[in-house]
Amino acid sequence: MAVDNLLRAPSGQYSNFSEYNPATQQHAPPIEAETPSAAVLNVSLPPYAEQVHRFETCTTTPQPDNSNYRFSAAAPRDVEFLWITGERGRAAFA
Numbered sequence: 001m002a003v004d005n006l007l008r009a010p011s012g013q014y015s016n017f018s019e020y021n022p023a024t025q026q027h028a029p030p031i032e033a034e035t036p037s038a039a040v041l042n043v044s045l046p047p048y049a050e051q052v053h054r055f056e057t058c059t060t061t062p063q064p065d066n067s068n069y070r071f072s073a074a075a076p077r078d079v080e081f082l083w084i085t086g087e088r089g090r091a092a093f094a
Helices: none
Strands: 002-007 012-021 026-033 039-044 070-073 078-083 088-092
Touching: none
Parallel strands: none
Antiparallel strands: 002 039, 002 078, 012 026, 012 070, 078 088
């Protein structure tokens, strides 16, 4: 059965783990980024089967001038299903 998976990351930020201050024992502060849009994956999932999918997400917030910052997004808590029959469901994102 085909399904559209809607994956919504709850937040995103730019982190810099390259710059560490030994005096304060802290890394450079994170820079908040616009929450990524939902990722939509069109998959065909047979009954009683499981699949592993990979996807990337991005933000509309521009990359900081400091090239040591890298974008990351929090993992979604759940995934929303929209079956081709029109029925909807939700499951934990693992």
